[in-house]
Amino acid sequence: MLCAPLGLEAQRIDESDPRAMIQANFLYQFAANSNWPVETRKGKFMIGVVGQPSIFDYLSSKYATKPIGNQTIEVIELNEVPTSVYVHILFIDKSRKIELSKAIKELKGKPTLIVTNWEGALAAGSQINFKSVEGNIRYEMNTSAMDDRKIAPGVKILQWKVD
């Protein structure tokens, strides 16, 4: 009965990873809403990502060159914990858990905020750890470990941390 050509292009699912986007957005919030030691407030504001290409891609496309104080963000994708480059924030994905112990060792005493995303990572030495709360991404914090690294989280970050 129908004679007209009626084919519309099919609806397609957006294949980008919304959880990676959310984590990338949180990383930016941690950068923007923390008080960083004076000696780190020069050059670029460096964010290193180990093991999660989607977070790196999203951070780079959305936040690279955005200002943090008078610094601009630079995002670098890393295969392992950096020893020769200073990063303000180091994100280690659960697919590269092994890097956490290296990071703790290599970055001891340095003002680098280590952020992870698996259960037990906070106890293992990261300072902020993403966790899933009823499907939502939230974060737990070890504020005394942040103090040790002279990074002071802002009120906004503290306000939304979970236990």
Added chain:
Amino acid sequence: MKAKAIYILALLAMLSTSIEAQLTLTNNAARQCQEKDYVLALETIDRALQAEDEQNQAFTWYVSGYIHKEIFKEQESSVRTSPHRTTAVAHLEKALILDGSGEYSEMTRSALKYLATTYLNDALVMTREIQRSTEGQPEIVYAEFQRIMRIADPAASLPTYHKELFRKLAQAHYFLWEKDITQEYHSTRSREYYEKVLAMDASDCEANYNMAILLYNHGVHKIRKIGSSTDIMELIAIQDECIQLFRSSLPFAESTFNNCPERMDYFKAMMFINRALGNEDVHDEYKARLEKLIREGQIKK
């Protein structure tokens, strides 16, 4: 073509009967129409409709409707506001009213059915062209299809056509929303139309899948809008809202996956929605199953 030949023969048969009834002008108009001399046929039938002894005859109105229908087909089939189509419908309806004995009913209904179909096609094509200001047009045209169809074929089952129209409108609003995701009005309208389709047929594969995609993509787009000017509190609120959208998309994706023939798109919907909800094990499970089916050649990449 075959159907047309049958109706031309039927028209000629009627013509010979009506010659006895002395419907001279009507018979002449029918012959002229047969010879495709539409200008003359129209002029003659207009005179017949004025003639006292012919204007109350069902056959006269049928021939007039038929001539207008033929002119519409030949000259105005792409004109949605075709006056000949409108007149054809009106005159065929009048023929049915006057045809107390039902002598011409079958032919008249058949012509009406054809015209009804042209309204349906127009309505469906129009769904692809809608804008906010013209969004109601397809339903107006569709209403005309329904009205005529109920006269032409009272036993016809119309829900199939309702479903098709709602599905096309849902898709059209979806694509309008995708073009400009700030226009949430269109995503809402799309959702409403898919709900209508699913209320009529809860197992409709396309509607279930598209509803899942609509809700899921809506959530992803909301997250994509987050930027450096978004406050952390706002970020959390947006995320909560998106998780709700992801949750509501899951049952539709599950229904499609469980009840419809296997397709890569259905696997992807299950994978990505579960990943967005933090169910990574479930995501990995569907991913592994999909990869296996691709390897075995059961699903094409």
